Amino acid sequence: MSAPLELSGIRTVFFSPTGGVRKLVTTLAQDFAQQLDLPIAKTDFTLPQARETSYEFSPSELVLFASPTYAGKLPNKLLPYISSGFVGNGAPAVALIGFGNRSFDNALAELVSCLEGDGFSLVGAGAFSNRHAFSQTLAADRPDEADLSELNQFACAIADVVRGKREATSPLDVPGDAEAPYYRPIGLDGEPTVFLKAKPVTDMSLCDQCGLCPRRCPMAAIDFNDVSQTPGTCIKCHACVRLCPQGAKSFEDPAFLSHRGMLERDYQRRAEPVWFV
Ligand SMILES: Cc1cc2nc3c(=O)[nH]c(=O)nc-3n(C[C@H](O)[C@H](O)[C@H](O)COP(=O)(O)O)c2cc1C
Ligand code: SF4
Numbered sequence: 001m002s003a004p005l006e007l008s009g010i011r012t013v014f015f016s017p018t019g020g021v022r023k024l025v026t027t028l029a030q031d032f033a034q035q036l037d038l039p040i041a042k043t044d045f046t047l048p049q050a051r052e053t054s055y056e057f058s059p060s061e062l063v064l065f066a067s068p069t070y071a072g073k074l075p076n077k078l079l080p081y082i083s084s085g086f087v088g089n090g091a092p093a094v095a096l097i098g099f100g101n102r103s104f105d106n107a108l109a110e111l112v113s114c115l116e117g118d119g120f121s122l123v124g125a126g127a128f129s130n131r132h133a134f135s136q137t138l139a140a141d142r143p144d145e146a147d148l149s150e151l152n153q154f155a156c157a158i159a160d161v162v163r164g165k166r167e168a169t170s171p172l173d174v175p176g177d178a179e180a181p182y183y184r185p186i187g188l189d190g191e192p193t194v195f196l197k198a199k200p201v202t203d204m205s206l207c208d209q210c211g212l213c214p215r216r217c218p219m220a221a222i223d224f225n226d227v228s229q230t231p232g233t234c235i236k237c238h239a240c241v242r243l244c245p246q247g248a249k250s251f252e253d254p255a256f257l258s259h260r261g262m263l264e265r266d267y268q269r270r271a272e273p274v275w276f277v
């Protein structure tokens with residue numbers, strides 16, 4: 001038995017361009033809030049304005065830190081910020097990874113390592129499948145009932161640690177290697193395929209200039225004055241594709257389409273969630 005943690009609140013901290021990770025971490029927070037009777041606050045660092053500042057935490061806050069898997073790791077353009085924009089001060093933290101039913105590979109190990117480096121005290125870590133941002137269909141029904149039940153069991157286990165009823169594992173042992181290279185996408189022919197330079201295309205006959213896509217691009221990559229242009233760095237997050245009310249945005253790069261086709265063909269099997277306390 002360990003001493004109960006004296007908590008005054010729960011805080012979700014997340015990057016979530018297409019909303020899947022936000023849903024996962026919000027559900028987990030609600031499960032905790034029910035068990036521990038604590039208020040929930042949020043820090044959403046999806047948009048660039050939110051990353052102009054750094055955030056500091058205290059040991060009285062349970063931090064649920066969540067990110068999607070990109071190429072088997074954390075989104076590489078976000079890594080410097082995740083590694084330097086947060087000061088844990090010993091706050092208890094849960095690392096949560098969303099992935100699109102292929103694999104989270106080394107993303108959970110990388111997040112745990114980053115959060116430890118930021119000065120958090122890890123009490124749990126988990127990876128859950130959600131809709132793949134590249135596809136309309138791949139894992140579109142995740143998280144499903146079974147995932148939500150698993151998320152709830154994860155919350156119960158951590159709540160037991162918080163109450164001092166269960167010993168936290170220290171250091172947390174999660175699968176993967178934080179230093180491993182990125183997953184290399186493959187195409188329908190099974191060969192490696194490269195679409196690093198791919199950017200969204202815009203059907204201007206559909207676009208009504210609502211201004212949503214430049215406002216919601218996590219990289220501020222889209223030109224406000226001409227939304228068909230993406231002069232900035234595009235991380236292929238698909239926020240603009242998903243959010244455009246007119247369905248005017250898409251990715252047409254042949255290498256990207258080949259990778260997406262491979263994912264939709266080869267990763268229909270159910271990838272199970274995992275969690276560690
Ligand atoms: C650029 C990019 C790379 C991705 N790489 C992987 C991957 O390696 N494995 C996987 O299972 N899912 C992968 N996904 C799917 C995302 O992890 C999944 O859609 C994610 O949880 C979406 O989070 P969001 O809805 O909060 O934006 C990738 C998605 C994007 C946009
Ligand atoms: S332009 Fe690229 S980075 Fe910006 S929202 Fe669209 S896919 Fe994401």
Ligand code: SF4
Pocket residue numbers: 202206207208209210211212213214227243244245246247248249
């Ligand atoms: S979100 Fe769609 S309709 Fe709105 S400006 Fe962008 S492309 Fe045009």
